[in-house]
Amino acid sequence: MRHRPALPARRLWLQTSALWGAGLAGLAAGCSTAKPAAAPTPAAASAAPPAAVNTDPRTPPLTLPEPANPALPSLLLIGDSTVRNGRDDGQRLGPVGQWGWGHVLARYLDATRLNTVNRAIGGLSSRTYRTGGHWARTKAFIKAGDVVLIQFGHNDSGPINDTQRARGTLRGTGPEQETIDNQLTGQRETVLTYGAYLRGYIEEIRALGARPVLCTPIPRKRRDEQGRTERGTAAHAGWATAVARETGVPLIDLDTLVSERYDALGPVVVDMLFPRTTPEERVHPNWAGSALNAQLVLQALRAQQLLPEAAFLPPPAAAPADNNTPAAAPLNPRLPTLFLVGDSTVRSAGQNGHWGWGERLAPWLDAQQIQLANHAIGGRSTRTFLREGRWARVRAQFKPGDVVLIQFGHNDVARVGDPAGKQRGSLPGTGPERQAETLPDGTVEPVQSFGAYLTRYVREALDAGVVPVVLSPIPHKDRWQEGRDFPEHAAWGREVAEREGALFVDLTMRVTARYQQIGAAAVEGLFSDARTHTNDAGAKLNAECVAEILRGLPQALLAPAIKASAG
Structure with missing residues (x-):
């Protein structure tokens, strides 16, 4: 991560503020x-x-x-x-x-x-x-x-x-x-x-x-x-x-x-x-x-x-070469892009009947107002999406006016150091803690906290002029009736968003509310496995929840681009 100046104003972005330029104008x-x-x-x-x-x-004191x-x-x-x-x-x-x-x-x-x-x-x-x-x-x-x-x-x-x-x-x-x-x-x-x-x-x-x-x-x-x-x-x-x-x-x-x-x-x-x-x-x-x-x-x-050249921070590292990933379709530079990054609950490609909500979001978007770029991939966490260079490849496509939705958590819960965790778990919390884990190729990775990875995503999106929206994970099939799912990850995501100046939406509870409306029997038919992955119907329901979220973002950020109904 690039060295950054200490900017106390970051912590003020979501604190109280009155527009007093008019008062100063007098x-x-x-x-x-x-x-x-x-x-x-x-x-x-x-x-x-x-x-x-x-x-x-009438001019207030200035600081x-x-x-x-x-x-x-x-x-x-x-x-x-x-x-x-x-x-x-x-x-x-x-x-x-x-x-x-x-x-x-x-x-x-x-x-x-x-x-x-x-x-x-x-x-x-x-x-x-x-x-x-x-x-x-x-x-x-x-x-x-x-x-x-x-x-x-x-x-x-x-x-x-x-x-x-x-x-x-x-x-x-x-x-x-x-x-x-x-x-x-x-x-x-x-x-x-x-x-x-x-x-x-x-x-x-x-x-x-x-x-x-x-x-x-x-x-x-x-x-x-x-x-x-x-x-x-x-x-x-x-x-x-x-x-x-x-x-x-x-x-x-x-x-x-x-x-x-x-x-x-x-x-x-x-x-x-x-x-x-x-x-x-x-x-x-x-x-x-x-x-x-x-x-x-x-x-x-x-x-x-x-200014002297030393005064300029270096740009973020470029993405490593990846010859195994098909080239994405070129984006239209005259349209804002809605980027999606996340795990299989966002994009599953129909494998084993699994579909992510990101794959069913397009019908809700006005293609004349916005384009969709779904870079989510199954099995990834905040940590592995970064380690594999996937975030860097998304970041390279950013331009001012774009929006990125970030939804991780399902795979971050894996235990660091446990081979069963597939080297994808992140540390709990939002702090600077690190723990070394040896990867299958023998390299040692300093694993960071869930919040630290999110912080990097948010900061680099903002640097590029992109609005980051942090989403808490969609709930499991067997947890939504027991209170709330992902309480820690939702809290950590909210903390990072408020501290760094991103938007935060509790997608977990938004989907939970819909599940409560339709009842347990109906929810049972929305999943393609025991508890995690939705089928096509579940993906469509979740995509509708996300569309409602996008339509309700502050300042009507995306409202003109979101349709009233899919189709």
Whole structure:
């Protein structure tokens, strides 16, 4: 597993959070009375207006990250909610909530060599980040050799003076300015152009011996008449590009890079990169969308050599060659993929009359909205699916906007070290414990806990911009009437999902509830063996339960792709 930075925010993904970008937005700016003034220089833009004190009483206290190790160089980020959203915890919705790309970017950088410090704030503009005092506080952490990424624009187009947010900037990059009596703060303020504020940040960063890097704003989910993503070259993206050219600072043109990726992926996939809210969300990506944006930032940082190579974490190991597994059908890159990984209760191929629910899920899916890739295989556990390179082969096909369902447990219960366990059991729990077991070929495998294997799957899916959904195992035929089956594995799966930011669904109890509805006699006819494997009818019933689960995922993640009935 790759070395990972310690990210306390991972533990916050499913904790309480209120979307308070709107509250922060009410910091300054609006248009009132225009007054002539001298043309501002970059130095003047950097110095005016002074605002170490936040004068908006409605703005809650802010807790922003600081460099974890002041002895290391830092990559600092300033911007709006598309860089750091709200309290940076996905609004308690995990990967389907709103996220900024700065949060995901930290996952790809080595925290032992570089501090990644995301100081962006939702709802702010290039102007109000300064007038609210946030820039003054961020400057205190900038030192020689640091790199500062700047991405503003989404909130700069608002009114420059009103009683709600007052955050807009004047259009363009020129010397124009307007003096107002700010209706929100009650203070007189001289408002500059967007470009002047950017030049001010650049000048001050350079004065501190650090390196400024401009990012154009990520595009909105908005398409022109030809179906192409609308670019911002005529507004803030174009103006940021002009300032970068004028000042000689590096530019990461996210407006172009992201737009090109959106157009290549197509509208069905792009819709999966945003929360499915009402009204439709067009600005703030979910985890998958922010992962896509972060990957593009990462590529630009590397290509332009803006960070030392040692700061980048290595990619995960590639899958070992496997000449015995038939090549899977190529996936359509313009459709999101629903990946399935698991054991024979998910995929049995009809052997001995056994069928898994994954083999009967396709009739519930709208093939115009999503494609199914069932990589489950009989006899595997979390441990052996990884050891045999199967997970790596699935991971190699991931793209942002995909979803992976993970259901293991039936084979993880085998005793480690017992030859009868076929070297597939995992250790109980979710901790870091390891136990050596010698394989038939003589190699020694350090066996990990069930939760440790799940953690790896979840983290690597999230790194790829894929939403992981952990499912507890389907129940045995002889256990569903005795309370609940798989209590430990369900608890461990839930713990990992909540800690790491995945979604968790108790499939065990969902299927149990259906068994209770139809009764013991009917359940008896759903199995093809004594207690574990379902027949075709059982697989169809379980697939229906899974379809109901998918339709009910938060933020209607897959709802448009799930039919109301099979067929």
